Amino acid sequence: MMLKGYGLTTAELYYHMPDYAHVLNSFIWQEYDLAPDHPRLFKFIEFWQSEIDGPLHSVRFTHRKMIAPGEWRNVTGEFTLH
Template sequence: MKASPEFRRQLAGYSLTTAEILYRMPDHPALLQSYIWQEYDLFPEFPALRRFLDFWSRTLDGPLFKVTVGHCRLIKPAELRALGGEFYLH
């Protein structure tokens, strides 16, 4: 059984990155529209997000207003706690 490409990327240091992109509507500049982008990317440089935002600036008409980025390392050391009791089922 082979590991998924996403799992291999996580082992290589990529983490799940989500960006909320606020941009102005081209024909209604007073209105803001929201776009959610999500991909595995490298923290803190975010090369995939930067490529996407460069593409957006070059190609699309809606000028960027604000970009909020969040990321989470999905593979990290386990958090273990010792419990002071035992539980039995049946």
């Protein structure tokens, strides 16, 4: 999946409690998704709005590709101390 461009998308959804409208709660969601369109994230948000009683207040999300340049380094040797 990573070679196809997928990366880990993490979203924090803030929603109002159904019984207590003034109380905000949070829910963390993670899934492998394609940036910049994020089809799985938006499908989950649509599911939430249609099936879950707690109305959404806001959504924060971040996306991190698992394979990116500069994430590895070539080690040519190592040494131990003591």
